[in-house]
Amino acid sequence: MKVSDAALPFLILAAALGTQARVIHGEGTEFQFFLHLRPCTVLLRKKACPSVVLSLPAGFHRxxxxxxxxxxxxxxCVFMRDYFVTSSSCSQPGVIFYTKKGQRVCANPRDSQVQDCMTNLKLKSDIR
Structure with a gap:
């Protein structure tokens, strides 16, 4: 086996795990998605972690x-900046809100308060 043949899987893995960005609601704000644990681990030390968000790097089958x-x-809603609805490939439905301080909060999309906040944020983004 040549060195180049052995290095190919590592190069493919590095490309798949590279920096990926996503635009939320077309506002032009980019967020990098990796295994997103930092804010939650900081909050866990205070025993106040509100929810758990699983965010993995993008690839061909992200x-x-x-x-x-x-x-x-x-x-x-006054503390929320943006949101997105999780994919249907998740084990349960969810809405991930971004707070004005940059934290992510998972909420139940069936909750009427969550639906109202989503509507308000959508209206604000349509006005801009």
Whole structure:
């Protein structure tokens, strides 16, 4: 086996795990998606982590950002900047909100408060 043949799988892996970005609601704000644990681990030290977000690197078959649990707190739309609905490939439906401080919060899309906040944020983005 040549060195180049052995290096090929590593190059493919590096390309698949490279920096990926996504635009939310076309506002031009880019977010990098890797295994997103930092804000949650900071909050876990304070025992106040509101929800768990699974976000994996993009590739040819990119797994979706998924909510593993929902926040038990009330969604305060005044603190939210943006949101997106998780993919149907996730084990449960979810809405991931971005707070104005940059944290991500998972919420239940069936909750009427969550639906109201989604509507308000969508209206604000349509006005811009």
């Amino acid at each position: 797994p979706a950002d998924c909510c593993l649990s929902y926040t038990s707190r009330r969604i305060r």
